[in-house]
Amino acid sequence: MAIFEFLSFDDPGTQIVTIGTVILGAVASIIGCFTFLQKRALIGDAISHSVLPGICLAFILSGTKNPYYMLIGAFISGWLSVILSDWITRTSKIKADTSIAIVLSFFFAIGMMMLSIIQHSGNVNQAGLHHFLFGKAAAIIKEDVVMFLYVAAIALVIIIVYFRAFKLYIFDIEFAKSIGLPVKWLDFLLTTLAVLAIALGIRAVGVVMMSALLIGPAAAASFWTGNLKKMLLISAIVGSLAGFFGAMISYMRPQMPTGPWIIIVLSVIAFTSIVMGTEKGVLHKWRKRQAFKNKVLRENILKIFYHLGENQEDFLQPRTLQELIERRAYNKNEILKGLNQLKSKHWVDQTESNHWALTKQGNIESAKLIRLHRLWEVYLSEHLNIAADHVHDDAEAIEHILTPKLQARLESVLKGRTTDPHDKAIPNLNKMDK
């Protein structure tokens, strides 16, 4: 099987290709985090398309595919595209996204024009130049990897030295200015890094899709952590994984371009992270909402007990399921679910098969909630002049979310109140026997 042959790394060429793609995947992803956080994904796309004419020109002038000439050519035309799009936006009524699109398509067209001329010229060295379009990891040789290492080292040194400055600059540019950080220099460095990352990455990914290697890992990482250092680490892992996979595909299917496969792997990881991520993933948010719904359910059941107890002046008396359901628009299953949750907290006891009662602790909890609800109603009606018949719904929402700190504030604002706007007593927790 080709996959086992690849994984055995018997072939020295395979080792080099794999090392090369892993390095460039990791470096591009680390730099990409900054591009992502600066919300400059689209300028990244412009740069990656724009390096093509630089590469072609480097080839035309040197006549070889020396990686250093290619890098220099790519670097210059990549930077030029940033300067040009910035110049158009700054000095005319054309907006940023349009000027990015103009520069992107213009540079790419020049690149395609040159590439076509080179291909028609019959130069024997040109074979393989078109791999820069969609990438071909298998074409990476030892010389390239040495260059990757140099560039990676330079990039890492810059990131380590300027880490705190970059962080400040990205999160709050105004603050960075105010404390005298050289923001123009930082911006220059970050753009330079992005151009470098792209110039490196096109060997494996190609100019057409390189921007995704810059952005994808960072986007994925942002769903797992809010911490910048961890984000850099996670996206480096994601990027090197994608690079590794690209090398494998390139070995197994030599006729396939690697870029698209790397991008597919990255996209799948990114989509998975968006759903599963523990920082702000869709599933995580959904669970949080469910937990909140359960909390609201439990608290509403506690309040039903309190209201029943208030009417009959006996808070601890067992209630039937029927009694509980009558008070609120919950169905039987929901009430049972809530009661079982309360039971495991020891706030409610099941006295008989169909009878449930508050425990002492449960009674205190229910009184706390009612107190909060009624205090909020007082606050709304007295401090915000809201009519008494409009305050209940609002208090229904607020009672579940108020933090102890805010509750203390509310208590101090409304010191000494004993009745709510509907003339019902506000429970006094100090008078309750624990």
Added chain:
Amino acid sequence: MGINSKRIIEVHDLTISYHKKPALWNVDFDLPEGKIIGIIGPNGAGKSTLLKAIMGLLPMASGYIKIYDQPLEEIRNKVSYVPQRGSVDWDFPANVREVVTMGLYKQQKWYERTSQKDKENVESALEKVGMLPFANRHISQLSGGQQQRVFLARAMAQNADLYLMDEPFAGVDASTESSILDLLGAMRDEGKTIVVVHHDLQTAKDYFDHIVLLNTRLIAVGPTNEVLTPQHLQDAYGGKLTLLQEVGELLQKENIPTREG
């Protein structure tokens, strides 16, 4: 509300969330017809949000809004809207007359050329705001005050009964400000109702007949002299609402729906 004036807008228990944070919370009031009405409140109080909600531009978390006791859809051609001047790109390739004519879009069919009546409408709207001499000027060459007049003219060309204006006095020169005010007065005298979002408390008492004082909640509503009392202003501007604002931020941070759902 005066005995003679009919109810034109009814806002009932309106709550609107913006990025999970409540921008308007349980707001409930009626507004009378034939008056210049100011919506006043500090920054971030939800003034523009209220206006956009009345225009049906924002989803409501709860409540409803009626105009002449009907839902907006039934009566849209009687209502006109003047957005904030800064909400559009003034480099757009159009001249003053074209922008004002855009106000008549709903009245025109795509295959019809602008009719003589519409043209007269546009000319008279331009005349009223004093922009007729600039009718052929490109909109990027206008001053802030002139841009505002163009927006007013576009709304006036619609011949609506109710005008909702978002910060028409923001960033305009003094002469424009007083001429806009004269214009609003003339419109009221024709029986139109004008609702204006306004940020300057100093001028509010001279400009408006009736005021809605907001700070996320409704603080007070009524004739100007009844609303602009020290007590109400203290309630709206005096930091007394910090508790409420903190609750709002909590809701946003915890990503919790404002209403149980």
Added chain:
Amino acid sequence: MNGFWIILVGSLVACSCALLGAFLILRRMAMVGDAIAHAVLPGIVIAFLISGSRASLPVLIGAAITGMLTTVLIELLNKKGGLQEDASIGISFTFLFAIGVILISAFTGHVDLDQDCVLNGQIDYLPLDIGSIVFLGQSIPRSVWTILPTFLIILGFVGIGFKGLRLTTFDNEFAAAIGVNVALLHYLLMGAVSLTTVVSFEAVGAILVVAFLVIPPSAAYLVTHKLKPMLVLSCVIGILSAVGGYYLAVFLDSSTAACMAVVSGLIFFSIFVFGKIKSVFN
């Protein structure tokens, strides 16, 4: 005669793109146009594999569906997923484009599509088009029969929708407030862009079509102050690029589509720099 057909197809592509691109740039949606242009590729390839012919109705439908899918995917990642907008755009279209390129590579040999065709289009091979149709004694390349109706559809759409497009582009909020169906117009415009991209794809490839969408209208925008003249001038610049590009390609022995895009860029930068010089002297 060969040159004539290439210039004609190039001009029709340029004009269709210019008419829509003008609205895209004014709506600040240039990059969405870029995204759609990339993302229609898998739709084209799949429909092509099924139907076995390029530029047929199934291909149009397949591509239009993926074009729409892109906007949906971007919205989904952005609104439901909570991913920032620029990254949502960046990831959606590269993902779809990658699928398209893989499909093409996997089926090379089975289908009459290759990587070069994705990037450069087929305009150079137009005269060799086997499906040529004879009309009035003249053999007319098949491409003309797809691009001409597309151009007429776009012209009709922009003509009929002119007032609505102008209003929603200038002030979407006001348009919504007076009861215009802004969402409908938005999706019609996106649909028109998808259609044009697909049809143009055959001639000029997936990426260079962005140049046709964005560059001529931007050049026209710099020198006009009203929308109608801007649209007309965009088309004129597009046609000039097609003509100039054809001769440049012949001169350099290079890709015609790329040369047409390069010429449009040169026209843009000439106008831009000329404007700068003029303002220095004034």
